Amino acid sequence: MSTSSTSVKGLRVIRRPGITLDHLHQSKEWADLEVHLGSKVYQIHRNIVCTAIPYFKTMMSTNLIETQSNVITINYPHIDCDAFEWLLNWSYSISQQISLSNAKSLLVASDYFQVNSVFQFCCDYLDGVIAVDNVLDIKQWIGTFNVGNLRDKVNKFIAQNFNSIVLTPSFVNQTLEQVTEIITDNNLNVSNEIDVFEAIIRWTKYKHTERNLCTPKLLIHLRWCQLSYDQIINQISKHEIVTSNEDCRQIIIDVLSCLTFESSYNQHSSTWKQPRCQLIKSDTESTDLIVACLASPSTFELSFLDHSTNTFISWLKVNQPLIRENHKAAILGSSLLLIARDCISLNLINGRVYPCPKELRIFDWPDLASGNDCVYVSGGLNGKPSDIVYKISRFDDESFDIIQLPRLKNSRAGHRLIMCxxxxxxxxxxxxxNILDSVERFDSEQNKWQIVTPMVTARSAHGVAVHGDRIFVAGGYDGSSFLTDVEEYNPKLDKWIPMTPLIVKGKIVSLIAHQEKLFTFIRSPAKLVQIYDFISKTWSVTEADSLTDDSLIAVTQIPSNFCQKTDEK
Structure with a gap:
C-alpha cells in the first residue's frame, strides 16, 4: 500500500490508505479473541464484535475465565456455523443477505447472541415473503420466539388460506400437535366444515400405518354442529379410515347422540357446537347484504337483494311456519334471531332452527340490536309495555349467556333499539x-340509562338505522296515522334534525343503511322500497318484484359470505 498526496489551496495533504474492517477480518491481523464453535475456531477482534454483538460485550465485561483467557467456547448445539459467520461478517460491516435458506438459523443465532437488530431484520423479511408454500415452515421457525405481530400474521394467513395450505407437502409433514393447532383455530376460512375433515384424512393417509391412531384425536376437534346429517352419515361415517377405526366410529355415535338429544352430554360438546368465526366474518373487506325474511303458511325463506335488478333472490328455505307479523331480526354469532310473538334462532350455516331462550318468549314484539359480539333485547309487551333489557351472548345453538341490564326509565313497546x-x-x-318521543342512552360506565334529547316527532313502530356516527329514524305511527317524517340524530351534539320526508307512508318493516343509502321497507305495499341518497339528499321509490304484501316479515343485513354457497344450505 503506497502513500498518496494531493494539493489543496497550497497545502500538501498526505493520506495513508485505510485498512478496512473487511481486511482486518480476513487477515486476522491484531485479532485478540478466539471463539470455538463446533469444530471451527474463529480469530476475531474484541473491540469490533463487542460493539456489534451484545453477547460478547457482556461476557468480556465480567470476570469470567473467558475474559482472562480470551477464549470463548460456544456449546449451544442449535447455533449454525454459517449463521455465526454471517453475524461476524455483519459485525465487520460486510454486506449480508437474508433468504429463506438462512432465515431460520439467523433467527436462532441472533436471538442467542442478543443481536436484536438482526433478529428484527429476519422477522421483517419473513413477514414480506409469507406464501402458501412456506408459511408452515415459517410458523415452525419462529417457534416460541418473541416475534411481535409476525406470529399473528402467520396464523391469520394459515386460517385465511387453509384450503390451499393443506394441499402443500409441508402440511402432510406436520406433527399431530401442529395439525391440531391449525384445525382448532376458530378463524379457519372454510366454506364448509367438511373441508377440515378432508384435510384430516389427507394428513392421515400420508403415513396411514403410523397415523391411524391419531385420526380420532383430530376428529374430536371438528365443529360437528356445522355439518349436515347427510355429511356426517354419508360422507364421514362411511369413509374407510373412519370405519376401520373403532375410536372414530365411537366419535360418530357420540356426535349423533349429542346433536339429536339436547340432554346428551359429552366432554367435547362445547367444541362441536362452536362455529368458525370465518364463517361469520371475513378478514378481507366484505359487503353486508340486505336480506328479507318472507313467510308463507308452512315455511319461511331468506332472500337477498340484487341491487342491479331490485329483485330478492331466494337463498335459504326453512320448513317452519312463522306468524305473518313484523319480526325483529339480528345476527348473533352464526345465527339469525327472529322475534315477534314467536321467537326462533336460525343457524345460517346448517339451516337448522333452534328455540330462543325462554326469557325472550314471554314478550310480544320486543326490539333487537346487534353490537359488541352480542345482541340486546328490550321492551315489548307482557300484558303491558316492558322496561326489561337483556344482553345476550352465544355459547352454542342450544345455550345462551343472558345478562339483565338495568331497567329502562320508561316501559316501552313498538320502540326501536340501536347501537351507535x-x-x-x-x-x-x-x-x-302515550306515543313516546323520548330517547334513552345506556351509560356502561355508570351502568344506568340516561335521558337524552327527544325526537322532534313522537312515534312508534318506526324504522331506525345508523350511518357513520349518526342515527336515522323514519316513518312510524303517531297514534292516529302513519308518518312520513324522517329525522337525524347527532350524538355528539345531542340534537335531532328533520330531514326530507318519505314519499310513501306505511307500516315500516325496517330501515337499512347500506352503501351510502338508506333503504326503507314497508309492509304494505311491500313491493315498494324507498331509497334515500346521502349525496343528493332525496328519496326515490322502486319496486322489488319478488315481495308480496303478506309475506315480508323482516329485513336485516347479513355478511355476504353466508350467502356464498347457496346450494349447500
Whole structure:
C-alpha cells in the first residue's frame, strides 16, 4: 500500500490508505479473541464484535475465565456455523443477505447472541415473503420466539388460506400437535366444515400405518354442529379410515347422540357446537347484504337483494311456519334471531332452527340490536309495555349467556333499539297511554340509562338505522296515522334534525343503511322500497318484484359470505 498526496489551496495533504474492517477480518491481523464453535475456531477482534454483538460485550465485561483467557467456547448445539459467520461478517460491516435458506438459523443465532437488530431484520423479511408454500415452515421457525405481530400474521394467513395450505407437502409433514393447532383455530376460512375433515384424512393417509391412531384425536376437534346429517352419515361415517377405526366410529355415535338429544352430554360438546368465526366474518373487506325474511303458511325463506335488478333472490328455505307479523331480526354469532310473538334462532350455516331462550318468549314484539359480539333485547309487551333489557351472548345453538341490564326509565313497546358508536339507544315507542318521543342512552360506565334529547316527532313502530356516527329514524305511527317524517340524530351534539320526508307512508318493516343509502321497507305495499341518497339528499321509490304484501316479515343485513354457497344450505 503506497502513500498518496494531493494539493489543496497550497497545502500538501498526505493520506495513508485505510485498512478496512473487511481486511482486518480476513487477515486476522491484531485479532485478540478466539471463539470455538463446533469444530471451527474463529480469530476475531474484541473491540469490533463487542460493539456489534451484545453477547460478547457482556461476557468480556465480567470476570469470567473467558475474559482472562480470551477464549470463548460456544456449546449451544442449535447455533449454525454459517449463521455465526454471517453475524461476524455483519459485525465487520460486510454486506449480508437474508433468504429463506438462512432465515431460520439467523433467527436462532441472533436471538442467542442478543443481536436484536438482526433478529428484527429476519422477522421483517419473513413477514414480506409469507406464501402458501412456506408459511408452515415459517410458523415452525419462529417457534416460541418473541416475534411481535409476525406470529399473528402467520396464523391469520394459515386460517385465511387453509384450503390451499393443506394441499402443500409441508402440511402432510406436520406433527399431530401442529395439525391440531391449525384445525382448532376458530378463524379457519372454510366454506364448509367438511373441508377440515378432508384435510384430516389427507394428513392421515400420508403415513396411514403410523397415523391411524391419531385420526380420532383430530376428529374430536371438528365443529360437528356445522355439518349436515347427510355429511356426517354419508360422507364421514362411511369413509374407510373412519370405519376401520373403532375410536372414530365411537366419535360418530357420540356426535349423533349429542346433536339429536339436547340432554346428551359429552366432554367435547362445547367444541362441536362452536362455529368458525370465518364463517361469520371475513378478514378481507366484505359487503353486508340486505336480506328479507318472507313467510308463507308452512315455511319461511331468506332472500337477498340484487341491487342491479331490485329483485330478492331466494337463498335459504326453512320448513317452519312463522306468524305473518313484523319480526325483529339480528345476527348473533352464526345465527339469525327472529322475534315477534314467536321467537326462533336460525343457524345460517346448517339451516337448522333452534328455540330462543325462554326469557325472550314471554314478550310480544320486543326490539333487537346487534353490537359488541352480542345482541340486546328490550321492551315489548307482557300484558303491558316492558322496561326489561337483556344482553345476550352465544355459547352454542342450544345455550345462551343472558345478562339483565338495568331497567329502562320508561316501559316501552313498538320502540326501536340501536347501537351507535358503542352506545346503546332506545328510541320512541309507546307506554300504556302515550306515543313516546323520548330517547334513552345506556351509560356502561355508570351502568344506568340516561335521558337524552327527544325526537322532534313522537312515534312508534318506526324504522331506525345508523350511518357513520349518526342515527336515522323514519316513518312510524303517531297514534292516529302513519308518518312520513324522517329525522337525524347527532350524538355528539345531542340534537335531532328533520330531514326530507318519505314519499310513501306505511307500516315500516325496517330501515337499512347500506352503501351510502338508506333503504326503507314497508309492509304494505311491500313491493315498494324507498331509497334515500346521502349525496343528493332525496328519496326515490322502486319496486322489488319478488315481495308480496303478506309475506315480508323482516329485513336485516347479513355478511355476504353466508350467502356464498347457496346450494349447500
Amino acid at each position: 358508536d358503542n352506545s346503546l339507544y332506545v328510541i320512541g315507542g309507546r307506554d300504556e297511554s
